[in-house]
């Protein structure tokens with residue numbers, strides 16, 4: 001039982017004293033949003049050149065359900 005208590009204490013420590021500060025989390029979030037925007041730009045470009053909705057590797061038409069879930073998808077499940 002003592003070992004289990006030790007594990008819990010360790011896990012709690014890791015959660016509260018991690019090396020990611022609040023400002024750092026915010027910066028990471030902004031980076032992520034910028035990446036998303038780049039993805040959207042790329043998807044728009046593919047819409048323009050007619051390649052949107054097709055796998056960039058094999059040219060397979062992507063599933064509508066897949067594009068609904070991930071509109072910026074650029075490859076089929078086989079080529080992720």
Ligand SMILES: [Zn+2]
Nearest residue numbers: 055058076079
């Ligand atoms: Zn493919």
